[in-house]
Amino acid sequence: MMKSRIFKSAAALSVAALALTACGDNGGDNGGDNAAGGEGGGEITIGVFNGWEEGIAASELWAYVLEEEGYDVTLEYADPAPVYSGVSTNDYNFTLDTWLPVTHGDYVEEYSEDMTDLGVWNDESSLHLAVNEDAPIESLDELAENADEFNNEIVGIDPGAGLTQTTEEEVIPTYGLEDMEYTTSSTPAMLQELETATEAGENIVVTLWRPHWAYDAYPVRDLEDPEGALGGAESIHTYANTEWAEDEANADVVGWLENFEMDSETLYSLENVMFNENPDADDYRPIVEEWAAENQEYVDGLTS
Template identity: 35%
Template sequence: MFKRIWKRLGLVVGISLSLLVAGCGSNGGSEGGAADEGKIKLVYVEWDTEVASAHVIKKVLEDQGFDVDITPVDNAVMWESVAKGEADGMVAAWLPATHGDLYEEYKDQLEDLGPNLEGAKIGLVVPKYMDIQSIEELDQYAGKLNKTITGIEPGAGVVKSAENAVKTYESLKGWQVQTSSSGAMATALGEAYKNKEPIVVTGWSPHWKFAAYDLKFLEDPKGSFGKEEHISTIVRKGLKEDMPKAYKILDQFSWTAEDIEQVMLEISEGSDPAKAAEDWVEANQGKVAEWTKGVE
């Protein structure tokens, strides 16, 4: 317990020092007075989706003349730093479930600009060539899959939901969720897909694997994985008054799973995140124009 507390304190100190070095004092809340219009500080959790979105919005803001600092942090620190005004915002809030407890803790200290991406979800994912549609049909592949679901890191939300599904569905009696890492799961999926072998993985969307392979979520009639989520943009209070142009761009930022998966796929294939973001922005000027509409 104490180890977790010290770890969180260390993360808080780390983000505070990082933001201070980046010049946090110029726009960190009421004591700092009016903000520097050219500087903005964003935080994100280092998931594939948020690496992509953070770098894309950074590129868009930079093209509008802003000096943008993006910092990867722990989930809790991400919310806390925006709530305290140590960071200006984030485009990485998974709601209503994944970050629901953090939203409830800090919602009165933040401004929610609403979804920037709809239809995010988690569940069990299989290749489309597998002739099943529901979790209740997985028992047809019990022998070929050795009653094993290929998971990611222990403790991840999608893993916990998969473990709950194993307890809930009669068709999964005797099955196990084999935990490893996101990378190992993706490798196993790629190898199985190449050989057209059956596989079931803990999955979430958006994710680059949906751009790389023909996959499907299995229907979840018992609701073990919850309902669809959205990814929201959250900013500190006072940002609209301090940096109206940046606020407007963040407020108008909205894209689709197909959009973000293009960026994620390029990164997964070895591209630097900044380069992948630059490529996407260049190829999607019409959509970017919607985000920057009305910004002088």
């Protein structure tokens, strides 16, 4: 199940992007005229991080909600750096997956003059190094002396991710893990390694974050971080292009986003049907529509 789930990601995202691109040009003119609010709707482009399931789920949900309100929505998938650059230039009107204060803090600082914080929608987020449930250690300060138990390897995600930077600059030197091999590739590749180790009954240590559906799908647990190298709890924010957010024509959408809240339990339920229960899906819209029908009161509240 995991293999088809993770390798379908890029294809599914490409299909989604191509299908939605037909809604209109997503260049730098996504301001007041294109994204006009009110009865006529308008065009909206959302920047989505490749491989970040919570952001994909939230973005697919908002694409559905906004289209129900009469807007044409395009989801553009990219890595965090180009997404933030795109939000700053209004190529993307907003992104829903900004982790603060640590993970995406550098990007927010870099583009602060051109981006506006529309608020926190989940405040239960955190970064971790996680191991299989029956691993022989409980804490990061035990990892160095037990490196052989984990094939002397830490399996990471994307090289440009904030979690990768934090692991390299804070976790590894703090806990003396320089002799372990720290491999980075992508989130799907990390999840494939986790799947393989789980099926083989082998120990593994991976970089992971909450909220993530892997905690529901696999017998994994977080290693304690007594030195606080991974930082404390983080919050997930929506960041919008400042000019777009201040345009009165977009007041309805901005107001909805400012009031958006989604606790981890609700998020997990959406992620699970998207990424676990429908591993071969190449179009998330029918899945989101069904989930919305089962959670109608919550979905209606997003635009009340």
